Amino acid sequence: MSAKLHVLDPTTSPSFPVAAKTMLGNTQLRKNVRHATEVIQNKRARVVSELPDWQQLREAGRQIRTHTMANLDFYLEEFERNCTKAGGVVHWARDAAEAKQIVTALVKASGSDEVIKVKSMTTEEIHLNHALEAAGIRAYETDLAELILQLGHDMPSHIVVPALHKNRQQIREIFQREMNLPELGERPQDLADAARRFLREKFLRVKTAVSGANFLIAETGGVCIIESEGNGRMCVTLPETLITIAGIDKVLPRFQDLEVMLQLIPRSATGERMNPYNSIWTGVHEGDGPRTFHVVLMDNARTEVLADEEGRQTLNCVRCGACQNACPVYRQTGGLAYGSVYAGPIGAILTPQLQQMHHAQSLPYASSLCGACYEVCPVKINIPEVLIHLRHKVVEQKDTLDAEALAMKAMGLIFRSERRFRAAQRLGRIAEAPLVRKDGQGSGWIDRLPGILGGWTQVRDLQQMPKETFREWWEKRGSRGK
Amino acid sequence: MVKVLERLGHTVEFPAGQTCCGQMHWNTGYQAEPLPLVGQFVSQFKGAEAVVVPSSSCVAMMRDHYPKMAAEIGDAKLIKDVEELLPRVFEFSEFLTKRLGLEDVGAYYPHRVTYHASCHGLRNLGLGDGPQRLLKAVRGIDLVEIQGLEQCCGFGGTFAIKNADVSSAMLAEKTTAVLNTGAEACTACDNSCLMHIQGALHRQRTGVRTVHLAEILASEEAVA
Amino acid sequence: MSGGRNEVRVANEPTMNSSDARALVLRRIQAAKGAAPEATVIEREWCAIERNYQRTATRGREAVLELLEDRLRDYDAHVMRVRPNEVAATVAMMLRERGKQRVVIPAGLTADWLPEGFEFVVDHGASAVELDGFDGVVTGATVAIAETGSIVLQDVPGQGRRAVTLVPDYHLCLVRVEDVVETVPEAMDRLRATATLPTTFFSGPSATADIEMTRIKGVHGPRFLDVILVG
Numbered sequence: 035m036s037a038k039l040h041v042l043d044p045t046t047s048p049s050f051p052v053a054a055k056t057m058l059g060n061t062q063l064r065k066n067v068r069h070a071t072e073v074i075q076n077k078r079a080r081v082v083s084e085l086p087d088w089q090q091l092r093e094a095g096r097q098i099r100t101h102t103m104a105n106l107d108f109y110l111e112e113f114e115r116n117c118t119k120a121g122g123v124v125h126w127a128r129d130a131a132e133a134k135q136i137v138t139a140l141v142k143a144s145g146s147d148e149v150i151k152v153k154s155m156t157t158e159e160i161h162l163n164h165a166l167e168a169a170g171i172r173a174y175e176t177d178l179a180e181l182i183l184q185l186g187h188d189m190p191s192h193i194v195v196p197a198l199h200k201n202r203q204q205i206r207e208i209f210q211r212e213m214n215l216p217e218l219g220e221r222p223q224d225l226a227d228a229a230r231r232f233l234r235e236k237f238l239r240v241k242t243a244v245s246g247a248n249f250l251i252a253e254t255g256g257v258c259i260i261e262s263e264g265n266g267r268m269c270v271t272l273p274e275t276l277i278t279i280a281g282i283d284k285v286l287p288r289f290q291d292l293e294v295m296l297q298l299i300p301r302s303a304t305g306e307r308m309n310p311y312n313s314i315w316t317g318v319h320e321g322d323g324p325r326t327f328h329v330v331l332m333d334n335a336r337t338e339v340l341a342d343e344e345g346r347q348t349l350n351c352v353r354c355g356a357c358q359n360a361c362p363v364y365r366q367t368g369g370l371a372y373g374s375v376y377a378g379p380i381g382a383i384l385t386p387q388l389q390q391m392h393h394a395q396s397l398p399y400a401s402s403l404c405g406a407c408y409e410v411c412p413v414k415i416n417i418p419e420v421l422i423h424l425r426h427k428v429v430e431q432k433d434t435l436d437a438e439a440l441a442m443k444a445m446g447l448i449f450r451s452e453r454r455f456r457a458a459q460r461l462g463r464i465a466e467a468p469l470v471r472k473d474g475q476g477s478g479w480i481d482r483l484p485g486i487l488g489g490w491t492q493v494r495d496l497q498q499m500p501k502e503t504f505r506e507w508w509e510k511r512g513s514r515g516k
Numbered sequence: 517m518v519k520v521l522e523r524l525g526h527t528v529e530f531p532a533g534q535t536c537c538g539q540m541h542w543n544t545g546y547q548a549e550p551l552p553l554v555g556q557f558v559s560q561f562k563g564a565e566a567v568v569v570p571s572s573s574c575v576a577m578m579r580d581h582y583p584k585m586a587a588e589i590g591d592a593k594l595i596k597d598v599e600e601l602l603p604r605v606f607e608f609s610e611f612l613t614k615r616l617g618l619e620d621v622g623a624y625y626p627h628r629v630t631y632h633a634s635c636h637g638l639r640n641l642g643l644g645d646g647p648q649r650l651l652k653a654v655r656g657i658d659l660v661e662i663q664g665l666e667q668c669c670g671f672g673g674t675f676a677i678k679n680a681d682v683s684s685a686m687l688a689e690k691t692t693a694v695l696n697t698g699a700e701a702c703t704a705c706d707n708s709c710l711m712h713i714q715g716a717l718h719r720q721r722t723g724v725r726t727v728h729l730a731e732i733l734a735s736e737e738a739v740a
Numbered sequence: 741m742s743g744g745r746n747e748v749r750v751a752n753e754p755t756m757n758s759s760d761a762r763a764l765v766l767r768r769i770q771a772a773k774g775a776a777p778e779a780t781v782i783e784r785e786w787c788a789i790e791r792n793y794q795r796t797a798t799r800g801r802e803a804v805l806e807l808l809e810d811r812l813r814d815y816d817a818h819v820m821r822v823r824p825n826e827v828a829a830t831v832a833m834m835l836r837e838r839g840k841q842r843v844v845i846p847a848g849l850t851a852d853w854l855p856e857g858f859e860f861v862v863d864h865g866a867s868a869v870e871l872d873g874f875d876g877v878v879t880g881a882t883v884a885i886a887e888t889g890s891i892v893l894q895d896v897p898g899q900g901r902r903a904v905t906l907v908p909d910y911h912l913c914l915v916r917v918e919d920v921v922e923t924v925p926e927a928m929d930r931l932r933a934t935a936t937l938p939t940t941f942f943s944g945p946s947a948t949a950d951i952e953m954t955r956i957k958g959v960h961g962p963r964f965l966d967v968i969l970v971g
Contacts (some may be wrong), residue, residue, distance in 0.1 A: 055681045090792040097789045107769040110834040120936060126762040178959055189829050231762065238868045238907075254935045264906070264961025267940065273866050273900045282765065287786055289935045294793070296941075300888075307811070308888035308924075311943035311961065313902075321865060321936045324902035333765045341772035362668040366685040367851035375768070400679060402672025403543060405639035419580075425545030442541055446549030449536040450556065473580070479718060489680030493687065494715025508518075508530045 041161070042189045044385050047373020049396035057371040062201045067191075067368040070198040071359040077305020078356060078410070084307075085137040085297070094294045096414040099350035103340060104288055109252040109285045112333065116255025117329060119293025123321035127332040130160035137162060137244065137277055138169045140328050144275035146171075152259065152266045153177035154246025155353055156281050156332065158190060158375040159388075162244070173244070175237050176265035178229050185212040191369030191377065194303045199368050231264065243324075247280040248353070249295065250329070253288040256316040257329070262309050270313055276324040283349040285334050295352060298412035302356040339387045344423045348383050350413045357407035357417060363400060372397060373509055381408035383420045391427050398424035406501035456505065463499050470498045517570050517608055519734040520621055539577040544674045547588075554585050556599045561577040566615060567605040570730050571635030572705045575607040580640060607637060608730055610704050613646035619653045626656030629727075630699040632690070632713065633665050634706040647705055647729055654732060660697040664689065671712040683712075685721040691716045694724060701727045799921035804886045804904045804922045805969065811889025812967050815944025821969040827914065828855040831878065833914055834966050840875040843912075846904055848897020851882060853914060853970075863904050871903060876910030877962075882934075885927045890943040891915060891967070892927060894934055902938050911962040913944075917971030 057063060101108065102109055114124045125140075127133035141149055149166065151157065151173050163173045163184075174293050175184040179197035183190060186208040190196030197205070205225055210218050213232050218224060245266065249258040257278055259266045269278055286292065292314075300309040318327050339345050358364050358378030367375030374385040374394060382401055386394040398421050407417045432439050448454045470478040478498030483491045488497060502510075518528050537557065538550025557578070561567045569575050579602060586595040612618050631651060635642040650660050670676065670686025690713060694702045702717070703712050707728060714726040776782060786824055797804060805821065812819045818837075822830045832855035835843065842859040844866070854860055861874070880898040884891045889911055893899045921927050931939065944965065 051679050051681065054679065058681055066593070087793040090790075094789060094791050094793055101785055101789060103885060104773060105782050107766050108779070108782055109770075110766070126633060126759075126765050127759045128764055132761060176960075203768075226830045230959050237960070251935075256936060263959040265959070267902065267906050268960055271906055282769075289932055290925075290928055293795075293928040294791075297793075298926050306943075308885070308890045308941070308943035310943050314935075314937040314939040316938075318530070319895060319938050322895045322903070331765070333768065337765065337768035337772050340769060346773070362670070362686055363679075363682055366682050368709055398545075399675065401681075402668050402670060402675045402683070403935070404635035404668035406635075406666075406668070409639060422543055422545070425543070427545075428546050429545035429547075439546075442544065442546045442549060446541060446546070449538065449549075450552050452535060454531045455535045473718070481719070486677060489677045489683075490715070492680055493684040494712065496715060496720040497711070497718070504530075505532065509532075 040374060042158075042370070042375050043161075044374045044389050044394040045392075047394070050371060050373070050400040053371040053397060054367045054400070057367040060368075063368050064366065066201055070192070071365055074195070074305050074359045078302060078359070079305075081301045081305055081307055085301070088425050091297055092414050095298050095352075095412055096350065098287065098294060099293050099352070099413050100347070102285060103283070103288075103346060103349050103364055106282065106340065109287055110282055112252040113250045113255060113285055114331075115251075116252070117257075117317055118255070120255050121319075122255065122329055123315040125328060125330045126335070128331055129334050130332070133160055133279060133330055133332040133334065134162055134165035137279060138171065140275075140277050140330075141166065141171050141242055141244070142169070144277075144326065146240065146275070147458075148172040148174065148240050149244050149277075150174050150176050150236055150240045150269050150273065151180070151243070152245040152261070152269045153180045153196070154244075154279065155190075155193060155375060156246045156279055157244065160332075160334065162279070164177050174233075176233050176236070176269060177228065178263060178265075181229055181233070182208060183244040185209070188410075189370065190375055191515070192358055193353055193376070193378075193380075195355070199370065225453055233268075237265075237268040237272055240430055241273050242275045243273040243277070245269055245276065245278045246374045247278050247284050247329075248299075249286040249292065250280055250284050251286050251289055251292070254316055254365065256289070256314050257483055258286075258292060259311055259313045260303075261311050261313075262304065264311055267311055267313055270315060271323050271458055273324055275326040275328075277328045277330065279330040279332060281336055282331050282333055283351075295499065299352055299354050302354040302410065302412040335388045335390060338390050339384075342387070342423075345383070345387050345420055347415050348380075348387055348420055350415050351380050351384065352413055353380075354412055356410040356412065360406040360410045361401075362404060362406065363402065372400065379389075379421075380415075381419045383417060383424060386424055386428075391424070391431065395428045395431075398428060410436045416467075430447060459499070459503055459505075466499060517568065517730040517734070520730060521568065523622055523734075523736075524616070524618070529564070534560045537574040537577045539573060540673055542577065542581060542585075551585055551589055551595075554582050554589065554598065555591075555594055557582075558594065558601060561601060561605075562597065564601075564604060566611065567601070568608055568611045569605065570673060570705075570728065571678075571707060572607045572634050572641050572643065573708060575605060576636040576640035578602065578605060607641055607643070607649045607705060609637075609650055610643055612650060612723060612733075619649045621650065621653070621733050623654045623697045623733045623735055624656050625654050625732045625735040626658075627701055628658040628660060628697075628699045628727045629701050629703055629732065630660045630662045630694060630697040631665070631729075632694075632702055632709060633664060634704050634709045635668050637705045638666055643705070650729070650733060651703070652714040654735075655737070658734070660699050662697050662702075663693050667693075669712050671708050673708070676712065687716050688710060691720070691722075695722060699724065701725050703727050703729050703732055705729050757787065768843075794923060795925040797926065799886075800922045801917075801921055805917055805920055807922070808884055808886035808889065809969070811886065812944075812965075815889055815965070817944065817965040817967050819967045819969065821917075821962060821971075824852075824970055827968060827970055830968050831855050831912065831914075832857065834968070835876070838876070838882055838910055838964065838966070840910055842873075842875050844871060844874040844877050844904060844908060846879055846898060846900025849878065850898065850914075854878075863900055868903060868907055871907035874908045876912060876964075877904055877908040878912045879905055879914070880941075881913055881915045881919060881928050883930045884915045885924055886920060886922045888924065888943055890924075890927075890941050892941050894931070894937040894939045896934070896937065902940055905940065905942075906961055909962055910964045910966075912944075912966045912968070914968045914970055917969055920969070
């Protein structure tokens with residue numbers, strides 16, 4: 035454990051433009067990201083086209099999640115009541131610190147100094163493993179990707195395929211080293227077999243498990259986990275004690291609502307008609323599964339997001355990752371550039387809001403607003419709208435003497451007056467004159483712009499302003515025109 | 517654009533007081549500056565039978581945001597005016613295909629061309645294959661489909677400056693895709709995309725140019 | 741409103757702390773969006789959610805069964821459809837093909853379905869390690885979904901507790917044709933009455949795509965799945 039651990043902490047991560055620049059230099063990563071996102075996108079497109087009612091499902095998904103958030107207090111209390119009735123113990127945590135404290139105490143109370151963990155973005159968000167280790171508890175990740183990241187001392191770069199930035203050679207090296215398997219083969223099947231053996235021993239032995247949840251069903255008090263590998267089933271079935279931690283945004287009103295989510299999510303997340311395993315359990319069931327079951331409901335600034343009428347739809351997210359696969363920016367940089375466990379389009383809106391806009395202020399700008407994310411979001415979160423809204427919030431926090439703000443003010447004044455607009459056009463022509471050079475065809479181009487505009491001319495030329503603006507052309511022909 | 521519209525027999529006016537739709541400000545987070553532009557737009561174009569715009573991102577800006585901006589200003593008359601005017605505002609290609617129901621506008625452009633689907637036109641305005649149908653009807657044209665047709669070129673307004681590196685990477689993919697078509701020219705409905713793509717095509721001395729859809733549609737056979 | 745957010749309270753009694761947290765979180769929610777209306781209003785709102793997606797079958801019964809078989813085969817499961825009096829023989833054939841001899845079964849599994857010549861051990865709370873020692877498991881099923889190729893099991897007689905279909909490496913599942921539906925909503929309708937029972941959906945053997953997006957079968961959970969459709 036002596037290797038350096040990347041920590042994706044939005045309060046300390048470099049800004050997106052800086053981090054992105056580094057990631058753009060990593061050819062292997064870019065190749066992996068491009069390949070992975072293309073594969074899932076194609077699979078998704080295929081299985082979505084099979085459903086003639088896909089748009090109706092999306093709309094139902096949107097309405098279900100919106101309705102949930104509008105009545106969040108009611109549904110959380112209903113879930114608590116029903117889960118408790120079924121033998122579960124429900125805890126509430128204001129923030130990450132409290133959540134970590136509660137989980138640590140519960141693990142200790144279970145009499146175990148090790149836990150097996152199912153992949154959970156929520157536990158990554160709060161850096162739970164770190165807190166557990168500090169309390170002398172060994173946490174074993176059991177998702178193949180999370181295992182790869184844990185053994186490789188790395189962080190997730192995608193919601194659904196967290197280790198997609200690693201290829202098989204990199205994974206093989208990690209397993210060879212950490213599992214002590216010098217003869218390990220390099221086919222993906224060999225690697226999966228190694229992981230299976232390594233983890234099976236733990237599944238059959240470790241007494242306490244920690245999981246996240248995809249949904250908390252208010253009507254029944256049940257919990258639903260959507261997974262592919264079976265490690266989730268192992269963790270929620272075999273141990274004596276199960277501790278599930280979930281953001282308060284995970285609650286779902288009724289059992290029937292799963293009929294929508296279980297169609298939207300597998301198709302969006304992995305491009306399958308259904309993922310291999312879904313587990314639903316309610317409290318404690320005699321003779322089947324853990325004897326002790328705890329749920330920790332965590333806020334950690336979700337109520338802040340809820341309080342923002344325009345940002346609130348961010349909470350509707352069902353963590354499918356489809357937006358990441360569709361995003362042309364993510365495609366170039368991968369997830370680590372976003373400096374948060376929530377990356378890509380959803381990360382660009384969720385992370386700054388969870389930080390109450392104190393950090394990650396560059397993330398809302400990490401987008402060309404192309405809208406591909408909105409197109410694929412199974413619950414129709416209008417991510418571009420929220421991005422613009424958050425940009426506004428960032429601007430509001432700025433100092434009025436900020437250079438960009440001043441420039442924008444000046445441009446605003448120009449646009450408000452036709453006279454000033456014309457003047458600006460004339461001025462533009464004058465100002466650019468010294469920068470213009472004629473090319474081989476005799477047309478004028480600028481290949482170097484000063485200051486921040488230099489970003490443009492890094493790889494692009496800028497054509498000289500036309501000799502005659504449209505305005506001028508129009509006025510000239512005025513009397514001659516039809 | 518004027519040429520095409522007049523060729524089709526329409527009378528075109530250009531209200532001189534028009535300036536800008538405010539997209540750059542609004543999308544960058546500056547919501548105060550563009551507010552007066554709503555009223556300005558309305559006053560300039562109020563009486564028009566149709567307002568035609570050679571830019572899908574500008575139309576998207578107005579359709580997506582002007583109603584709520586008017587509501588923010590709180591002027592009941594302005595809100596009503598915006599509501600009445602917007603249905604008469606069209607992006608150029610959608611004016612031809614949806615409002616006029618045309619595909620052949622009498623154009624002649626004997627060149628190999630590839631089309632890039634600008635994001636706002638594609639997703640916000642739902643232009644569909646309208647632009648491609650217009651292009652296919654152009655006499656003499658050799659239209660080649662580009663790989664990654666719907667992938668963003670990387671301009672994104674101030675994104676190209678604030679995230680210049682990523683923007684360049686996205687542009688590189690788009691440029692490669694353009695070059696792989698063997699086309700002489702790349703066309704689109706938005707000058708912002710075209711300026712962006714052209715910037716790289718020119719820097720790399722590819723000899724490939726960009727041309728706005730309207731320019732292609734305006735192009736006619738030379739009189740013998 | 742960042743007061744208290746980063747404070748670390750010393751946890752003397754998790755429950756006492758938790759009720760403070762509970763009250764605060766609920767208060768925050770209500771401050772954020774207003775207090776929730778009456779339960780009857782919420783119920784009305786929930787009922788008003790537009791569900792214009794498909795909720796019933798559009799295919800005929802035979803087509804539904806064929807679809808299920810196709811989907812299961814896509815997952816590399818062996819599937820056979822047989823009449824009730826042929827089940828035991830088919831079970832025998834499949835177990836022989838897979839080389840399975842000592843098999844665990846849940847209590848309440850239809851006796852007629854089990855052939856002679858194999859060791860069927862009824863599960864009475866065997867440990868995980870003991871379960872690991874069996875060659876495989878045979879169970880019935882609650883409902884199967886043709887569109888997605890999914891089979892759902894619950895903790896009832898004939899299907900057993902979850903560990904029993906989790907630990908052994910081979911699962912032979914018997915599905916009656918009357919328990920096959922076309923769509924996910926139909927399945928959820930069937931499950932609703934027993935929604936609080938431990939429930940597992942299987943759609944093919946376990947898989948991951950975490951290594952270069954190659955779908956690899958069998959990380960955990962049974963790597964081999966066979967299905968007999970009865971009826």
